[in-house]
Amino acid sequence: MKVEKNKVVSMHYTLRDKGGKVVDQSESDGPLSFIQGIGNIIPGLERALEGKSIGDKFKITINPEDGYGDLNLELIGKVPRSNFDASEELELGLVFEVTNDQGTYLARVVELDDTHVVLDANHPMAGQILYFEIEVVAIRDASLTELSHGHIHPNGESC
Numbered sequence: 001m002k003v004e005k006n007k008v009v010s011m012h013y014t015l016r017d018k019g020g021k022v023v024d025q026s027e028s029d030g031p032l033s034f035i036q037g038i039g040n041i042i043p044g045l046e047r048a049l050e051g052k053s054i055g056d057k058f059k060i061t062i063n064p065e066d067g068y069g070d071l072n073l074e075l076i077g078k079v080p081r082s083n084f085d086a087s088e089e090l091e092l093g094l095v096f097e098v099t100n101d102q103g104t105y106l107a108r109v110v111e112l113d114d115t116h117v118v119l120d121a122n123h124p125m126a127g128q129i130l131y132f133e134i135e136v137v138a139i140r141d142a143s144l145t146e147l148s149h150g151h152i153h154p155n156g157e158s159c
């Protein structure tokens with residue numbers, strides 16, 4: 001069986017930045033599973049995985065347009081520190097949910113001084129080249145329920 005649209009693929013992955021630092025990886029106790037071809041994962045990885053077989057290992061470099069997109073400056077904003085609760089412990093890298101008329105998203109504190117806080121709601125890897133190492137460990141057909149839900153049901157559990 002090969003990786004193609006509507007197959008459930010399980011893979012181990014390691015993601016490094018351009019400096020070689022590991023920024024994300026599959027859990028040591030199990031691979032990441034997803035449905036191929038429907039946008040569960042970034043486009044560059046879907047394309048690289050297409051046609052691969054169980055046991056295949058490869059490295060792939062993915063540009064921002066096939067990864068987490070370019071940095072969107074509109075998602076970076078400076079707000080007065082007085083907008084925050086005085087009791088709130090603000091620090092660089094802190095992530096919290098922000099809700100506005102566009103919806104709810106995650107924002108990180110990227111700059112901080114006595115009067116202002118700069119928040120960034122881009123994906124942490126937006127605008128960056130991604131260096132992946134991939135190992136395909138399993139491939140199976142997705143169930144009809146999984147396909148209609150657009151996500152996998154581990155161990156046959158529904159949700």
Ligand SMILES: [Zn+2]
Pocket residue numbers: 149151152153158159
């Ligand atoms: Zn479901």
